[in-house]
Amino acid sequence: MSEVSKIRTFPPSKESWGGEAAFEGTHRKGELRGIIKINQDNCVGCDTCTAFCPTEAIKGSLGVAHAISTNKCVACGQCLVNCPFGAIEQMSFVDEIMKKLDDPKAFVVAHPSPAVRVSIAEEFGGTPGDLTINRLYNAFEKAGFHNYDVNFAADQTILEEGTEFIKKVRYWVLGERGEDLEHVAHHPLPHFTSCCPAWVKNAETFHPELIPHISGAKSPIQMGGALAKTWAAEFVWKKDPRDIYMVSVTPCTAKIFEASRPEFNSAYEHLKAESKIPQETPSFQDIDAVLTARDAAEIFRRKGINPLTMSDEREIETMNVYTGAATIFGASGGVMEAALRTAYFILSGTELSNPDITLVRGYEQDIVEATIPVPLKALNGKIINVKVAVVNGASRNIKEIVKRLIDDKNQYHFVEVMNCPGGCVNGGGQPVRTMGTSWLHPLLPLPLRA
């Protein structure tokens, strides 16, 4: 096992949210930009990072300090984890969150994604798996957070996404028409997953022709944020939603961007529409701040907490209950697998006999394809072959998939795209190891994997 590298961070500045203009380049007003930055003084111009960038956002010739084009960058952080010289830095909200934790009025909620519970252990010298979920919850609690597991919301995303896919199958494959299907009339198959914010931003900027295909379901983190400030605030925590400060803890740097998207203030809109908050309340986001796994470890360090030494005992809480489907969400192919299980059940009326659809999970191949025969309950068991694909690491594969789709629109029904090779577990916010690269990693025998 190699060492965990220290990654430099910087706080957001006023300009990070843009000026008054509705659009600045590819960013809307309020959207965070410049989340990943190359420190020109530390960059030796080795050019390694350019090979990992999915959007060719990195400029600079060999030997010359490189720079990131804000307009092209999707904030995935793959360049950061693969820079051998530690020259790439990440925008961090650690200071702001530390202040919130000291604010007695603020009800600060940690919203941890499944992939971080594996990785935070590494920041404290443990091996992946050393940190049980209870230890992590207890550590957050000791630091002053309340817990709300993303997995709880991931189950809702799966239901939403599965239901949406079923409607698309009914409309586009079975030719059904009806009021409940109208909204999918402009959203043809193939159905693309939407939970990877780097992929969504990539599609919006570089492949706008794919936008109608992308799922309308929000990512689990965003669903969680909205639920926390509406349902949980009212029924579980019994708190004024304006005092709730949602902190998503993620393996992903692009989630920092996602949280700032202006449309992700559903709780605010809902609460205002329902007159549950004063009309003059300024808008607030569903997720107030994002911590990467590295940032969360930094908070623990500043608070003198080693999550590995926390107790493993804990009562089961409403906000931390979830299924196995939610847990696999962060693995490549996991979203699709989870949604397919749901879709299979609803379309066929039976459980998928082998729910571990291994063909679509894992990262040994760049693009994994599978065909799953689904007997349709509505058509007396007539079988449709659902063709699925998992794009593993958009940096190398998204162009290939787009080309295939343009060549043959009927090639797939369901496409999962994860920007990072291997999915969220290999995200740009995870602890960075001194050895290894995202590219070689999958080729190494397990004991050698960094």
Next chain:
Amino acid sequence: MANERVLKFPMSEKMFHNINMVTWMILAITGVLIYFKLVSEATASLMMTFHIGIAIVFTLNFVGFVVLNADRFFLMLRNLLIWDADTFAWFKNLGGYPRRLFGIPFGPVEVAPQGRFNAGQKITYLFFIFMIFGLIVTGWLLYFMAPVLGKTTMVYFFNFHVWGSIIATVMAVGAHLPLAVINIEDFKAMFRFGSGDVPLEDALHHAPKWVENDLVKVSTLEQPLKAHH
């Protein structure tokens, strides 16, 4: 004997050495200017293109020498790698150079008889050969394979390439060059147009064991003696 000369540097070695020297210096200067950000970005970019172009010549020169003159190369390696008691004895007074150059009475007055290369040269030249090989390998790996090398390997290779070349250049300019100028007959043999021979007298003084063990007489008088293969 006064007119007898021995061939110290055959044409292939001279060509290799001189092309290597010129390309090395260009690579070192461009490399330092780029690494220490001493020029503008546009100039650095241009210099890197130049650095890579010259690196091709540098590489071909080394590979060409090794492949086309394998016998010479291995003979040279043999000369560098054979270490006998006299080679080690050289260190007792560092070949008498501290006494000769700086008047420091270091070790015995008598210098142990040396072969074609003295012990100091053996270490230095082996280091230079290793560095040439290492810089070629790391340079091209950094150029073609950076994303798949693995980060730690990449940093090691990069530091070897940058700092190894700086150290070797300082050694070449600060030690190898002045000592070569002191051994003026060697210097002239290396840089004069035509044959790279030195007076037999000079060879007997600096490298008596080489003359004794390795050289054969190929003709009399002003013709150079040729080394054994």
